[in-house]
Amino acid sequence: MDLPSARTRRLIILSMLATAAALFAIAVFVYVGNPRSTDLPVAIQSVGPEPGSNVLSQTDVTVDLAVGYTAELEINGIKIPEEELFRVQALNSLRYEPQEGKVVARLLPDQNCVRVFYWLIAQGASDNTSYTWCFDAS
Numbered sequence: 001m002d003l004p005s006a007r008t009r010r011l012i013i014l015s016m017l018a019t020a021a022a023l024f025a026i027a028v029f030v031y032v033g034n035p036r037s038t039d040l041p042v043a044i045q046s047v048g049p050e051p052g053s054n055v056l057s058q059t060d061v062t063v064d065l066a067v068g069y070t071a072e073l074e075i076n077g078i079k080i081p082e083e084e085l086f087r088v089q090a091l092n093s094l095r096y097e098p099q100e101g102k103v104v105a106r107l108l109p110d111q112n113c114v115r116v117f118y119w120l121i122a123q124g125a126s127d128n129t130s131y132t133w134c135f136d137a138s
Helices: 006-033
Strands: 044-048 061-065 069-075 085-088 093-096 111-120 129-137
Touching: 044 111, 044 129, 061 069, 061 111, 069 093
Parallel strands: none
Antiparallel strands: 044 061, 061 093, 069 111, 085 093, 111 129
């Protein structure tokens, strides 16, 4: 059995290295183009819809908080009243469902921005911090 020539082996190795470099570049581009929940403040474990996503106008807005924190929501500059928020204390999460008759009946048919004001329960609301993210709705 004949082994490939030195030139053929070099071409095979170079093409494998070029393929690996291209795959690495694609992976970096995809990661940088899609920030995930690792970009969130420590007090916020997840938000929904994800930043930069495209959702339906009736999609729920959610925030999952770290233990010991609580929060309030503002959607497109409109403060969401406490009685319109659905809180799950055991999961330390809050959710807003856009519906007719509520302060935000539906998400805007373009960019929507949510601002969450969060704070340590032990320190009180006067010591709050905010985080804002945006997404599109259709």
